[in-house]
Amino acid sequence: MLNAVLAGFVLAFAAPQVARHLPRQAGTIAALLPAGIFVWLLNQAEMALGPGVVERWPWSPLPGVTLSFHLDGLSLLMALIISGVGALILIYAGAYMQGQAQAGRLYALLLAFMASMLGLVLADNLIALFIFWELTSITSFLLIGWHYQEERSRAAALQALIVTGGGGLALLAGLVLIGLVSGTWEIAGLAAQAGTLQDSGLYLPILLLLWLGAASKSAQFPFHFWLPGAMVAPTPVSAYLHSATMVKAGVYLLARLSPALGGTQEWSLLFMVTGLVTLLLGGWLSLKQDDMKRMLAYSTVSSLGLLVTLLGLGTKLAAEAAALYLLAHALFKGALFMVAGAIDHASGTRDLRRLRGLAGALPTGALAAGLAGLSMAGIPLLAGFAAKEFIYEAALFSGGSVWLLTLLLLAGNVAFVVVAQQMTLRIFSGASLRFEHFHAPGVGLWAGPLVLGALGLALGLLPEVTATLAGAAARAIYGAPVTIHLFVLPDSVTPMLLLSALTIVAGILLYRRRTKLEPWLNWLDQGARLGPENAFRRLVGGLPRFAERVTDMQQNGRLRSYVMWVVGAWLLLLALTWLLRGGPGVPSDLLARLADLRFHELVLVVVILAGLASVMQANTLLTLIVSLGVVGFGTAIVFILFGAPDLAMTQFSIETLGVILFVLVLYRLPGMVRLSPRRTVLRDSVVTGLAGAVVTLMILVITDVPLVSPLKTWFADASEPLGHGHNVVNVILVDFRGFDTMGEITVLGIAAIGIFALLKLRPGRGGESKAGDGEGRT
Amino acid sequence: MEVALAIVIGALYAAGLYMMLRRSMVKLIAGLVLLGYASNLLIFVVSRLTRASPPLVPEGAHSVAEPFADPVPQALILTAIVIGFGLQAFALVLVRRAFQAVNSDDLDQVTASDRPDLQA
Amino acid sequence: MLPILIPFLMAILSIINWGNRVLHRFLALAGSVGLLFAALALLTTVSEQGILSSNTGDWPAPFGIVLVADLPGAIMVLMAAIVGLAVLVYSTASLDEARERFGYYPLILILLMGMCGAFLTGDLFNLYVWFEIMLIASFALLALGGSRAQLEGSVKYFALNLLVSAFFLTGIGFLYGMTGSLNMAALAQALRAAGPEQPVTTVAIFFMIAFGIKAAMFPLYFWLPASYHTPPVAVSAIFAGLLTKVGVYAMIRMFTLLFVQDTAWTHGLLLVGAALTMLSGVLGAVARREIRRILSFNIISHIGYIVLGLALYRPLALAGAWLYLIHHVIVMATLFLVSGIVQRVGGSFRLARLGGLYQRHPGLALLFLLPALALSGVPPLSGFWPKLVLLQAMLQDGLWLLAAIALLVSLLTLFSMMRIWVGAFWSQAPAGVVTPAPMASVERRMLYGPVLALLALTIAISVFSGPAFELTQRAAEQLLNPQQYIVAVLGESP
Amino acid sequence: MTSIILVVATRLIFPLMLMFSLFLLLRGHDAPGGGFVGGLMAASAFALFAFATSVTRARDALRRSTFRLIGVGLLFAFISGLPGLFAGSPFLTAMWTSAEVPVIGKLSSVLLFDTGVLLVVVGVTLTIVFAMAEADEEEEE
Incomplete structure (x- = not known):
């Protein structure tokens, strides 16, 4: 597994070279690596689904650090998504970036990201996991800032980095605490320590730190805003990082740690509340968007909220639902993003209001979008359907406030149905529009969404495969054996089926009357979207100003104030010491x-x-x-x-x-x-007077006791016999401590050089002016 | 005498720091010079004063007869004096050059390298 | 011994042949290469044979001046040698002729010699002498060129640093007055045996202030941001990489070897100082919009981390601190050198006047990005490991607030460094900025070469953090068990 | 500005001062004195010479660049430490010859060291004085 991860990083360096020589095929060539990894993973599947594959590399004697990997059901599922979608994305990117000069850099970054993400889901060591976690943040930063010439992109990239990076640091603290409390740094061993962890007084801090990390990464409220902002990235990036993979990292982390930390009330409360708020907020805000990508982004936020809710719930059914939904979501959302990108590529716009009747011009696109949309809406025969069935089932059998939970989930799911219609009916049906520079995208842009859409269908039609895959993942989440029973079509009418039907009907109704919602949504938008985001902006914008004020106050350029700081600090420390630790007598x-x-x-x-x-x-x-x-x-x-x-x-x-x-x-x-006012003079006199008094006191205290200096007598005795000199001071200087004197004359010599240079070398004199101005020379 | 000198040293410190807190560059140097005196004298006094003879071995003898002054601090101070001299000489010239560059003896004018906002 | 003598000899020869630019260059490079080999040899020997000591003049230890090489010292000597060589190579391409003629190279050599002396000496007064040698050499380097900014920076630099000398001498005087000793090992013994009538802790405060100024701790650091950005970049780089570290080094020495009577108090003070240093330093970094100023403030904030490791005063933390020290020396020097290249190709240090370098110089962008991320402690680069170790140590001690500050500082460092990235590399250059002339290939090699070498070293430390950590762990052990040191200097006696 | 009296006086005093400087150096090991004070004395002699005549002529009288003096002085100090190193002892181990030279006394590495000190002090003082005087002249122009 190490090889798979490393290969990504290594090939990332080769990608720009490949792109330079084979600009047309580079994307596809780069796709070979994830494709290869995908195949290799399938090969390992049997082992992974059974006992799991473990790989350990001794790396570092630093406490807690090893490089160990563990391939089990959950990481297999994630790794398959990462490599599979990765391969399709690279092919897609190859077509998307066709003819652009810096395409090679994009492939490189995508490969590096893929490797980091693989590492993240395969890592079995807490610290190793964190390392890959941060790497995904960094690569994501560089990818969001792809259109770095635009201020908007730079701001969004920085925003995402600060939010996820900050969360990451909190996570690091959390992970270290987990390691310290449980005494084990290997994730596989953590579940056995669940009792120790949950009984520890540090459980709540750990949970909160974890929450910060996971919520910021997976765009949960109140950190969700960075994700829609990240849509300034090129579409392959949005499709890959910001829908299918990276944003799942937080979810993955919770899933991974739920056997060790989950199952408590605190856990459920924290994550269910977060998840539900995010689900509803994201879902309903997605209805308001006119930009396809932003709409999908909000919808992704909502889906992530759904996953977090399920993980918070923590029941066996919830684990199954989470695994199923994780898989289904990666497929349909990735496909929809790619469709959006392809349309943008073809028509030059992503504005929903300007797109209509594209089915004629883009039949393949319509097909791909249709498949994905159906899955998203949870229509039978597709992967999304089964996921939705399990979600409702989990809610109905959750115990506790069943109806409230079900209602909230329903409300969230309705929004998905609306988005699915926007991405299909709204843009593809109806009379076609004319675009000035319309050019139909080629196969490279359609292959990805089509394959993903088709996979959604295939998984719906092959319940055994889906069940095995998701079941193994659910087992890792739940921490105990799980078997999922799946079906192509339900054979009886269950409450879940009714709820599904209700969702679809409500979604269709809502879609038709969506304009009526505007005022509501605006209110929600201002309160929730702008709230945290504004707070963040103000914080980040205000920080430099605050820092400047503080710094300028201290670093005010006035030497006397610096000296005062020094003397003041010195006296303060002395005063404290004498007060608290006893004075010098x-x-x-x-x-x-x-x-x-x-x-x-x-x-x-x-x-x-x-x-x-x-x-x-x-x-x-x-x-x-x-x-x-x-x-x-x-x-x-x-x-x-x-x-x-x-x-x-x-x-x-x-x-x-x-x-x-x-x-x-x-x-x-x-x-x-005389420049100083009387008050300053007085203040300075008092302070320096104190300083002087301190020194006087110290001298008196020290000289109070007689000194027995072994040096004094030794030198006096040794000077003549050993040093051949009668003047003891001189003998010490040139012989006993000649080394000091050598240093002393060096100081003198250098002082002379310095003075000479100061006097003779001046800016603006002869050919020496280069050394001038504050900017200096390199 | 120790007591009296201890007070003198304290006064030297106080005066040295006081001069460093002025706005004049020349006074700054004066302050540093005073601090130099202060620390030299301090080493001298703190290693015990004696009115006895200097640490010279009499002709023909092999050791200095008690009581004599401790030669160690003397050697240290000698080194420190000379080093201090080198640094002070440099500082003097530096101040002169700074004065030429800023065209003022006022240290409050010497702020441009700290505060970018004050830079033209 | 050799690490001191080699640069000394080369500097002497340079001074004798004053004004011969080519010879100066040659001697400086020869000296620093020699230094590098000597340092490597020293480190291997110390690592294999334990602490070495050498009595200058062959006078027995506590009377003459003794040089002691233990692991912490030997590691630092090696750092000085590495950065010294890199900076000298860089200088040959970046320095103007005038500075070269006015003794730049011998000054650098003397500076290196002073550092090595300070790292190796086992005598307190001798340490003072080395400090003064470094001080005068750095004064001269700082002021060399005589621009207004340089002179202004120098005024502050010398005023506060001469204050250090006064404090230091005073402290030495007190210690001699109390114990009659100057040898650090002997002092360590005497102070451990000192009765309650001896005001040891008070004297410790004198040293804390003196080295606090040198190490640029809050609120004693103001000289640093006033001066470090004014001289040529090569000089800034060596200052940034090494000079403040000597202060930290001395601080660690003092507070592991000599002043351990009341660690709960003294190291507690250091802990608070470290936290404040980290915070105020990083705020400064966030406030500034000029590359070298930002970097200068980041030196301060990260000094806080190192002192933190000392203040926690346990093996894990000290090992982390030492690893941090190594990492920071290299990364800071790299970043300053890179900033020089940025200025060379972009025409300025100010973010407002820079831009578009990502597009025009992708290689340079990478050369900046990697050390910048390493500085911010992004894994798996070199800055992450010591941070991880320190974090563990803090959390083990239950110092929640401190851990939170450390992490916050880490985030803000990242923020400040990414502002450089966004401003200089991503954003577009403002209109009217003249692109400087392209570099000749020799210049390019001399500028990029050292940066690449240092970067390779950073990456090596990142990947092989294990061996590096093992080394610093052993160094920390030596620091925390001063008995070894005392025995090595004074022999097995009482 | 240069007065005749000063010039004449300097002519007379100059060699005397140099002799005295040498005397201080040599007796330094046994009585108060030594390389440092001796060096200052010699430097004063040249400084006086410079004031009495001109910096250029003082430089000529010195015959060497002041930097060379500093360098050679440091080199003396450095070399004085080497014999010990070659003899297997640490740096700066003192070496004494048994030969007694008239006036100077026993030859030793320590004397070489102190001579180095003297040379450095002369070089440093004169570098500063000369540079300062020249800078003044330039600024007056």
Whole structure:
């Protein structure tokens, strides 16, 4: 299975090359891979339906990470859809993109997406699943933004990425929690841990995180809005990612985890409510759309809601219904999308109001759409019919508020019937319209929808095959053996059959009177569609502005404010530490220690302090430099007094040199003005005064205890015998710690280079202007 | 003396930071110079003061006789002084060039590289 | 030893032969290739033989200056070597002649040497010296060229970084005053034995501030976004990839080796700091509309992740942090280099003036997209793995809010990076933008080559996250068991 | 601007200062002094020379580019560390010859190191002073 997944990624890189050399056949060639995978899957079917196929690759010692795959009924069903529809889509894309320069990139992205999606449904490891999950988000992002020249596309792509990406991160947290709580990272092993998981205090957080992930990916309310937005993508993409496969990922995840996490009240409540709201909202909003693709998108949202509802319900019947519907939906919705794309391709419009009577011009299209539409409406003999029967059955035997549930499901299903009619009767029947540039699409555009439509019929006529396939999937969802009994036509009148009939009749009536619904729908539209979407837009639009305000406030360009932050943070941390963890203690005998001060030392101290005061008051350069000099020389004298002649010498010479430099460099600068208002001065004085006091206190505390320095005596003893020198300081500098000195002279050397360059290399001088302006050079 | 010097060092710190909080570039440098003095003196004082002789081995002897000043902080400070000098020299020239580029000593005018909105 | 000496020698030779551009180039490349080999050799040796120590001047350990190579240090040396080489190759094609003549190459070499020194030294004061070497070299590089933006950025850079020096020296003074030691291993012993009358935690705060500024943590990072976008891209890249990491490295060293007396408190503070750093950094990234500014802020937010790993203070988290460090060094350098190419072919760094690069340069688009996604932590790229590890560590500790912040930051990073993608690659270039002249093939090779190499490395880490993680796990073990370090330096004594 | 007195005084002082600088270097190991202070002294000599005459003439008197001084100084320091390395000891291990040279004392790698320090200090100081003086001249133009 790893090979199948990897092949997709690898061939994705080859696709643009193929497209360059064989532009006409590239799509079909690319389709060979998914077709091959499809065949291989069929080959594996027997094993998959039985014990399942497991593949494990040791990959990484990171906790929880392995690369393991598991092919069971559910993943087989999904993988068949992914590869089968994938092959048809690539052929379709080949025709759709005919003659377009960047077609190769599209094939590449589609293949990469297919591989990610396959990985997602085959993965048996929580982290591996997440990896593929995110990959589908990324490829989807690139595909939605296909028409990147248009602002609309870019916005939609970003929107989809943020919504699904954000959900994905929540999901990651959820998955990690599952792994940590259950102690197992393999999905197959999770069901055995269901008790541990559900009794854990973290169950609810896990569920909510999962909900965020699944609902955002599968376009559930309130995250549904990204999906209709994603319709800016080319139609092959919409048909593949945004109806048949990627949007099912959330549903798949719930199905996959329901044996481990499902079956509780919280689970049912959360997902049934979400699902039902989405079902109704999507369904009814689909009635309002004039754009074929948007209508189908809303209808897809609705179908996903239906699936989530069923998974939330969690009964055996619901699992069966979900599996059946999953299959049927992929077939008819994929077909309808492709039909919509083909019509768009042929006529240049997707506007339902401008399309009528196409049956004459596009008989094949009418056939494909008809098959798919019938399945969607749930007409007997087609796959959709059986699915609908099971949905109603699941509702009727759900226990709890049966009638409410049934009624809501009915309301949702009616909308499907209306959409099915829009996609068939409305556009194909009636007098034909004339289009200016009408050109009938070729076989490449019809093969896909036709095959999918026909499959819908075939599955309806071959109940055993459908039952086996869906039954195995249902078993994985339900977590216990399941056998589905299917039939071509019901042999007795059941409540479910009546409900089906009712749905169809209501749908037809509603279709005829759909204009009457307008005001209702508008209300719904404004409340629900614009609500969350607007909130999102405001959030995403407002975020940069908010961020800008916050950032500009901090990063205001004023150095003194930065310094203040540093000093403030430092004092705050110290204050907190001392308050909460105990201070450094109070030094003892301060007076006694002060008493040993001699007179000349006192004078020195006073001179230094006076110099400091003068520095702070200075408002001409000369005063400043002279006062600094006083402080510096004062320091040097301290060094002399306390046994450090070397230091004093260096300090004196550096000080002298420093003063010279100061004068040399700065004498051209104007005098300083007092810029700060009194309040700032006061504030700064208090803050810096505190800082100074802290340092003083620390020195006193530390010097309170005698120091036994092993270094001092060792150096004193070693200097002459080992270092051959009498001046211990110098021996330390050039020998014991010569490495430091080497660093020190390096600093000096580099400083010289830097100064030299600063003074000599200037923008706008001679041929050096390239280095100029803020944009700089690469 | 330790106590007195501790106060001096505290004052040096306070003054250094205070000068860094001014708007003038020249004062900024002065602040940095003061902080340099402060940290050097701090190392000196914190490793205990002694009025005793410098750490020189007398001619003919093999070791320094107690009491003597700790040579280690002296060596550190020497290194730090020299490094500090290099950095200060660079900073001085930088300030001069910045002054030429901005045409003002006022640090509040030196904001263009932080705030894109203030950039022309 | 060699990782320090090789760049040093080459830099010396360059300075002696001042003004010889071609020779400078040659020496720099030779130096960085040599450095790379030395670093590889060092890492293999350390990995096989355990912690190495070398006493300079042959003076016994706590008296002379000792160099210590353990896994964390050796890994970082290798990172420095890799990024150094990539940047130098890139420089040969992207730098203007004037900068090359004014000592660009020796400066880079000294910068690399300073980093290696900082990664390997086992002496606190010596660490200060290396910091100053890096500092002065980076000043000079930052200001080299002398444009107004550069000068302005440099003013802030030096003011705040000299503040670091003062804090650092003060801290060293305090530690010497308390213990009479400068050797880090000896200090570690002394501080562990320190009585309650010693204000160790207070001193720790001094170091936290000093390295917090260096590492660009909130609220101490303001110098970074003020300056990193001003010098030539090659310089930005090496700064972005490595320089702040030295601060983080030092922070991790200090708070695993020396200051572990009161981890509940100090590391708690770091935890809060990390969270704030992540948030405010990523907000800055979302706010800006210029590629290098966005990247600069993203450095900050991701520094938060690394400090987070330290603050959690357990093997899993530290291993994650180290993996993050490796990943971030490479990816950030790549992104800056890519931004340089973007500017080269698109004419600007500002999103408003860029566009259409997806169509015109699909290859470049991929070169941006991959590291951008890696930075955002999109699986299975290199950024995902450490994030996963850190997430596990946070959730194990029950730090829900923190985990939520980390994930949010991840999402916002993605958002900020995709704004670059949308603005520079997807959208159409505004009217009136002049397309720069096409590149000669040599230039192309020199610009794309390093990017490709770094990208290949990213992908290698992505695919072989296992071995990389194992390595960082061992590094984390060494960090959390300082006894090994102490024994390696001081011998088996008490 | 250049006064005669200054020129004459410089002529006299210049060699003296250089000698003193050498003296500081050599005695540094045993008494206060050393390469750093010595270097500053020598640099002052050249700086004085430059003020008394002109930067160009001072550069001529130096005969080497200031960068070369820095580089060679660093190289000295670097080389002084090598013998130890070849002898199997770590970098910077001090080596002493037993030969006693008049005035200088024992030859050693440590002395070489300190000489390196001196050269760097001279080079650095003069680079800065010269560059500054030249920049001033240019700006005045």
